[in-house]
Amino acid sequence: MPVIEANNLTKRFGPLTAVDHVSFSVEEGEILGFLGPNGAGKTTTLNMLATLLRPTSGTATVNGHDILEESDAVRRSIGFVFQDPTLDIELTGHENLDFHGRLYGLKRDVRQQRIKEILKVVQLTDRADDLVKTYSGGMKRRLEIARGLLHYPKVLFLDEPTLGLDPQTRRAIWEHIQRLNQDENITIILTTHYTEEADYLCDRIQIIDFGKIVALDTPDKLKARLEGDIVSLVFKDSAAIPKIKPLLEKKGWVRRVDEVASDNNHAAMSRMMQAMRGMASGNMGGMMPSMSFGGAAGRSKIPKHMPQKIVQGIGGGNGENGRDGGQRRLNLLVDDGGHRIPEIVKLVDRTGAVLESVELHKPTLDDVFLSVTGRNIRDERGSFMETVRRYRIVREARGQHVRG
Amino acid sequence: MVQPLSGQAIYVVLLRELKRYWRAKARIIASVAQSFFFLVIFGLGLGSFIGGFGGMNYLSYLGPGIIGMGLLFGSVFSGVSVIFDRQFGFMKEMLVAPVSRTSIILGKILGGAVTASIQGIILMTVAGLMGAFTPTPALAAGVLAAVGVMLLITAGFVGLGVTIGSALSDFHAFQLIATFVMWPLFMLSGVFFPIDMAPAPLQVAMLCDPMFYGVELLRWCLLGAGTPLLGPFGWLIALGVLAGFTAVMVGIGTYLFSRVQV
Ligand SMILES: Nc1ncnc2c1ncn2[C@@H]1O[C@H](COP(=O)(O)OP(=O)(O)O)[C@@H](O)[C@H]1O
Ligand SMILES: [Mg+2]
Numbered sequence: 200m201p202v203i204e205a206n207n208l209t210k211r212f213g214p215l216t217a218v219d220h221v222s223f224s225v226e227e228g229e230i231l232g233f234l235g236p237n238g239a240g241k242t243t244t245l246n247m248l249a250t251l252l253r254p255t256s257g258t259a260t261v262n263g264h265d266i267l268e269e270s271d272a273v274r275r276s277i278g279f280v281f282q283d284p285t286l287d288i289e290l291t292g293h294e295n296l297d298f299h300g301r302l303y304g305l306k307r308d309v310r311q312q313r314i315k316e317i318l319k320v321v322q323l324t325d326r327a328d329d330l331v332k333t334y335s336g337g338m339k340r341r342l343e344i345a346r347g348l349l350h351y352p353k354v355l356f357l358d359e360p361t362l363g364l365d366p367q368t369r370r371a372i373w374e375h376i377q378r379l380n381q382d383e384n385i386t387i388i389l390t391t392h393y394t395e396e397a398d399y400l401c402d403r404i405q406i407i408d409f410g411k412i413v414a415l416d417t418p419d420k421l422k423a424r425l426e427g428d429i430v431s432l433v434f435k436d437s438a439a440i441p442k443i444k445p446l447l448e449k450k451g452w453v454r455r456v457d458e459v460a461s462d463n464n465h466a467a468m469s470r471m472m473q474a475m476r477g478m479a480s481g482n483m484g485g486m487m488p489s490m491s492f493g494g495a496a497g498r499s500k501i502p503k504h505m506p507q508k509i510v511q512g513i514g515g516g517n518g519e520n521g522r523d524g525g526q527r528r529l530n531l532l533v534d535d536g537g538h539r540i541p542e543i544v545k546l547v548d549r550t551g552a553v554l555e556s557v558e559l560h561k562p563t564l565d566d567v568f569l570s571v572t573g574r575n576i577r578d579e580r581g582s583f584m585e586t587v588r589r590y591r592i593v594r595e596a597r598g599q600h601v602r603g
Numbered sequence: 604m605v606q607p608l609s610g611q612a613i614y615v616v617l618l619r620e621l622k623r624y625w626r627a628k629a630r631i632i633a634s635v636a637q638s639f640f641f642l643v644i645f646g647l648g649l650g651s652f653i654g655g656f657g658g659m660n661y662l663s664y665l666g667p668g669i670i671g672m673g674l675l676f677g678s679v680f681s682g683v684s685v686i687f688d689r690q691f692g693f694m695k696e697m698l699v700a701p702v703s704r705t706s707i708i709l710g711k712i713l714g715g716a717v718t719a720s721i722q723g724i725i726l727m728t729v730a731g732l733m734g735a736f737t738p739t740p741a742l743a744a745g746v747l748a749a750v751g752v753m754l755l756i757t758a759g760f761v762g763l764g765v766t767i768g769s770a771l772s773d774f775h776a777f778q779l780i781a782t783f784v785m786w787p788l789f790m791l792s793g794v795f796f797p798i799d800m801a802p803a804p805l806q807v808a809m810l811c812d813p814m815f816y817g818v819e820l821l822r823w824c825l826l827g828a829g830t831p832l833l834g835p836f837g838w839l840i841a842l843g844v845l846a847g848f849t850a851v852m853v854g855i856g857t858y859l860f861s862r863v864q865v
Binding site for chain 1: 609611614615623626694698701702703762865
């Protein structure tokens with residue numbers, strides 16, 4: 200029986216339909232990812248499932264309980280790690296956990312045992328008795344996650360769990376999430392707008408855009424939808440793109456051409472993945488983390504591969520020059536891309552345009568997102584306030600203080 | 604909607620309020636000092652000019668009113684802090700837990716009442732040490748009764764604070780609350796001058812101020828007398844009005860809180 204079944208969940212805020220007839224189901228023990236850009240409706244969906252928001256229409260069951268009729272039973276079945284900070288910073292880390300344990304009715308000895316365990320996992324044992332306001336952003340995030348796990352929920356909601364965290368912390372949290380899922384058989388729904396995170400963690404990914412589910416499949420099958428390779432072209436002058444795009448579209452071996460923002464976010468993420476690759480060295484392919492199989496449940500999982508990037512630098516680095524924000528690139532989906540690069544370069548040369556770099560890689564979830572929505576997942580939309588808020592989360596997570 | 608109460612949930616929310624109160628020592632000191640200045644400067648300064656009312660010296664008259672001020676400000680602020688819980692996110696942690704909102708808000712109200720009453724007890728001690736109350740055997744009983752009255756008053760005003768805090772979503776409105784709610788409640792509660800001497804329209808306004816009855820009751824407890832206007836059973840009237848006010852405010856606050864969306 201599915202642990203979660205959503206049936207035409209819909210939420211309107213005034214004229215805006217934030218979540219639009221969303222239906223899906225989640226099996227026990229699964230990790231389901233909601234992948235979508237800011238403002239897609241991920242948080243709103245989770246809030247409805249967690250009984251914090253009433254759907255405008257539609258309903259859902261969580262662990263067999265209706266979210267409208269049996270909200271207390273639903274809340275007993277779930278744990279929630281929120282996107283925004285929700286700690287009491289005037290209390291110590293231990294007190295925050297203790298408060299939570301009591302609120303969920305854990306008996307004294309169980310509570311103390313679990314708190315001790317979980318503090319060790321998130322490496323906060325030494326700081327447990329300090330006030331949370333003295334913690335760094337990463338420590339706070341770890342404490343939030345620890346708190347969500349304290350009562351061994353049946354279903355765990357993780358809303359952008361690693362937003363703004365550094366690679367090491369992010370990796371530790373990913374591993375912990377996997378361990379919980381496997382050892383404690385906790386069903387997990389997580390939202391993210393990091394494709395790498397979805398790819399790494401999730402059994403199935405649901406791509407959500409403008410409140411609608413536009414794709415739902417395993418990461419591998421999603422990527423397999425795009426046969427071929429992605430060749431990404433960055434020009435010295437983006438003005439050349441309109442002239443070149445039709446020429447490429449005419450070629451039979453070019454399956455599709457997309458014009459996307461060449462943002463530095465992407466470059467930053469690639470650098471992060473590079474760093475992680477270093478940390479995980481010794482594993483096959485360099486990208487597989489030491490996953491803990493075994494455990495009581497002993498479930499075997501389909502290994503989740505990270506995107507393998509082959510970067511062929513011609514000219515400048517990957518997206519490094521896109522910092523002005525206005526730079527665009529062309530992404531081509533090409534059969535046997537490696538062999539087509541000389542031909543592509545020649546074609547571009549004939550038009551007189553100057554290439555800054557050419558990059559070849561296997562389709563990633565970024566490319567899948569682009570192909571199903573027609574947009575780059577990192578194109579920001581959403582309100583001004585939301586952007587400011589996210590900026591603050593990221594800044595604070597990096598340990599800088601933003602007042603205002 | 605009937606919501607089951609959980610003693611454990613009420614207790615942990617109460618515990619949190621106490622811990623936070625105890626840690627904010629600077630705030631405790633500041634608010635005690637503020638009331639202390641009122642007592643000293645008005646009690647002694649204005650007192651030496653006025654002398655007293657109806658055989659009671661001015662410091663004695665002022666004492667229960669200043670205690671009331673501490674209770675009022677402490678409790679309304681404590682209730683309004685649901686806005687901050689919402690702003691800083693902790694509210695979500697409480698609302699997503701499998702306990703009823705009624706339990707949460709009752710814990711919050713109880714916590715606010717206890718902490719504001721601690722404040723009141725400190726002020727009562729200070730005023731006592733300044734000689735505001737005549738030490739008699741009756742005073743011992745009066746002090747105990749006063750503590751009970753403090754809990755009743757503060758529960759009502761935390762309820763008022765929660766009502767305001769649940770209705771407003773934005774803490775920039777805080778300044779407005781102070782100016783248009785707390786100050787009138789305080790100024791009209793008969794702290795500085797007896798209601799008997801005020802012009803009629805002002806008397807009406809004072810009789811509409813729930814805090815007026817709170818201060819009256821404290822005077823009955825600590826001084827053994829209230830305003831002649833309410834008669835010899837003034838304490839009973841005051842107790843009735845106050846109990847009604849508290850019941851209504853706790854009810855409205857609880858209801859509005861149960862409808863808050865995060
Ligand atoms: N309480 C609210 N009132 C009005 N609009 C809201 C509210 N919460 C979210 N929204 C809007 O709903 C849309 C979806 O938001 P959200 O679910 O937070 O997206 P995501 O988590 O995918 O970034 C956004 O456009 C957001 O501005
Ligand atoms: Mg979100």
